[in-house]
Amino acid sequence: MAITVSIELNRELEIAGSYDEVFELLADVPRSASYFPKVHKLTDLGDNIYRWEMEKVGIDKHAIQTVYASQYFSDKEAGKITWEPVKGEGNGLVRGSWQLTAKGDKATALKFHTSAELTLPLPGLLKLAISPVIKHEFNGLVDTYMNNLKKAF
Template identity: 80%
Template sequence: MAITVSIELNRELDIPGSYDDVFDLLADVPRSASHFPKVDKLVDLGDNTYRWEMEKVGVDKHAIQSVYACKYSADKSSGTIAWEPVKGEGNGVVRGSWTITSKGDDVTAVKFKTNAELTVPLPSLLKLAISPVIKHEFNSLVDTYMSNLKKAF
């Protein structure tokens, strides 16, 4: 048995860096991912496609690991970086985007939007109990990621 948890997140923040520096960091997936907490492995699948393997959460046979892959595309002139899921990779389906806007020479506004569906091998009876926990953990990871990005500048 398995349950699927859907998560949608939106974040907006100002980063104390130039448009070019912020865009270049976010468009460089391995560099950007280095600021995301609890990544066990980021596997380069080629063609700007990466598989994210997150650290396992839980104990022994009850440990859950999120694994998903995305193909990334970046357009500096429009200030967008987007990612689309790769079918057949892992137990998650993740898509989203960054929208990047200059607010001057040393401040850049970023909007982060992502949708994720994570399928975990748990009985459906646990969905009501575990869904809020998974959503909270994902929110916490993204909040830490945003904080880490700000600190990078």
């Protein structure tokens, strides 16, 4: 049995770094991923596709791990970085985007959007109980990521 949990997140923040510096960091997936918490392994699959393997959560046979791959696209002129899911890689489909806007020479406004569908090997009866826990964990990871990015500049 398996359940699917859908998550959608939006964040807005301002980074005390120039547009070029912030874009460079976010467009460099391994560098950007180094600020994301609980990443067990990031694998370059070529063609700007990366497989994310998150740390396992839980205990022994009840531990779950999120694994997914996304292909990344960067358009500096448009101020946009997007990612699309790669099917057949892991148990998740994750897509999203960064929208960057220069705020003078030393600050950049960011809009972050992501959506994920995670398929987990759990009984259907647990969906109502586990979905809020997974969403809470995902929100916490993204909030930590945002704070880590702010500290990078």
